[in-house]
Amino acid sequence: MLEPVSMLVFGTWLVGGFVSGVSGIGGAMVAVPVAAMFIPMHELIPLSCILNVVMDGCIACMHVRHCSRSALLPMLIGSLPGALAGLLILQYVSGPVLQGGVGALLLYYVYWQCTLKVIQPHRESWGRGGAAGFGAGLLGTAISFDGPPIGAYGLYVGWQPRVFLGTLGVFFVIRGTMTCALQAGAGFYTQNVLDYAMFGVPATMLGTLVAFPVVRHINQENFRRVLMGIIVLAGAVCLIRSFV
Template identity: 25%
Template sequence: MEHLLFIAMGWFVGGFVNGLAGFGAAMVAMPIISYVMDVSLLVPSATMIVLTLNCHAGWIYRKHIEWRYTKTLLLGAIPGVVLSAYALQFAPEQLLRFGMGAFVAFYAVWSLFFEKKEGRVINPAWGYVAGVMSSSLGMAFSFNGPPLAVYTAYCGCPKNAVKAILSAGFILTGVLIVSTQVVIGNIDIYALTLYAVSVPAVVCGSKLGIYLSGFISEASYRKFFFVLMAVLGLKIAGNALQFLL
């Protein structure tokens, strides 16, 4: 019983960060929960929890969504599912993880300290690339946030629109990932139990984060967004490097 409460607490914190930034729930929750159980046992339930959280956020921010940036992202996610089936045949898994993590961390740090072009906006066509990379990484490695975060960082949208675009991308790839988990039989009674315990906590944490984000300026949100991106990238690259060395 105690370990279930600890798991719920971890997801509450993850949901809070996700509510503030629009992503990062699993990145924050999983290390906390790893103190009481093996993370590999959490993956099936985590995919369902994150999907539910993104559906919740997507509903809240549905009026803020910018479809010119979202539609290319969603269309790009479809071929990404096929690409994931072949990605590991051409490059080692940990090498791909390290490359993605290092790129995201470098990009975030560069944006925080060296980027001087205010109001820079990327072409929505880059959404196809982000969608392909996000869904392929999500299917292959169970993390799909970095490409979406990089794409939305310069879409020129306010923070609520950024969160809406992120939620839409996460929902689509989340459905694909969870469907795969169901097909291969990873969703069992234990995974459903962890899901039932964690969802109320993660949604409550998200609600608190969303509420407090209303008091954060666009400039402060942008800084927090890039700091979280940097932490995410360094974590992915660091974990991969341990296996490569």
């Protein structure tokens, strides 16, 4: 008999996979706050990291030929110390504080999306690429949200949509695999996490793959507005629950 929490994991990451398949990022930002109402943060974050690798793997397979290979190395080098710092945060910071951090980051992400104005693209650089990688490694390992730093860097250098999806997909798969190895070594992959992953993996793959044939028929601007509204609500819920 299927447990309600397992079905919740399936449903939330089905939606999360679809969101990432359409936009490249944002899937975990939708799924994690909902699942956080039922799953402890120290189980939810490692679970989300596993499912992010699956989600990003699907995206990378579709867009890998458009990946900016010159950007990968500095981002990956920067992500290693970031991941180690994020692991320390995950080990020693309490669940309510982690949930509050998730909520604060979600709200800031929406603020950034609404106020960002890119006047002209810039050249890729080792310094900024490494800094973006460090931020992605830290946030990805600590709270499973590695998208905003790399997304900001991609907008800064002016990647085209297919380059954006391909580069983020390949980077997130490599960086996420590194995070999963660190979390596994630290003992975060309990039996509960693995059981939930059995439901989340097929849901994530299905949601991501369903997005590909329909993405061309979706009004991206309307979709973005709805997504931003959902993320604001999710961030507010996380912040409120962190104080309860």
